[in-house]
Amino acid sequence: MTKKEIVKAISEEIGLTQLKTKEIVQKTFDAIVDTLVRDGRIELRNFGVFEVKKRAARKARNPRTGDKVFVPEKFVVTFKPGKEMEEKVLQLEVQAAQSALAQQQTVQTPIGEANSGGNVSNVESGNMTSRPGQTSYPNSVASLSSHEGHNPG
16 A cells, blocks of 8 residues: 555544645654664554664675675664554454465365376375366375376367
8 A cells, every 4th residue: 555545544534634644644653763763762652662673783694705795784664563463463463364265165175085186195194186287285295197098089
């Protein structure tokens, strides 16, 4: 999502013009940056904490040449999400896991049905293999020997 999309969504929700909303959003961002520069930390309840931290100088290695390189200290902005944000992101993880599980269950078929569907099954390991050119799924074992004697034509 871009700042423009944020402005559009907010302006539609609260009934302000996009120009006025853009000004408010920009002033909010400017205030966050100014506070970080001045105080080094800004805490937004139910959202998170932005903080300026100093990274120490260090010696590094150039991966191309292998030469040692001195990297000077620098200041970086870190963000630690608040509880509400973490909980909502965790819900995303749970939903993604449930979706993946449901999708995996629809893709897998019992071994007895696999032979009638045209797929070759590997009974010893329980893994499904597919014909050449078909989509292969995780945990599948594709071997040329399992396709010997098969005439697709």
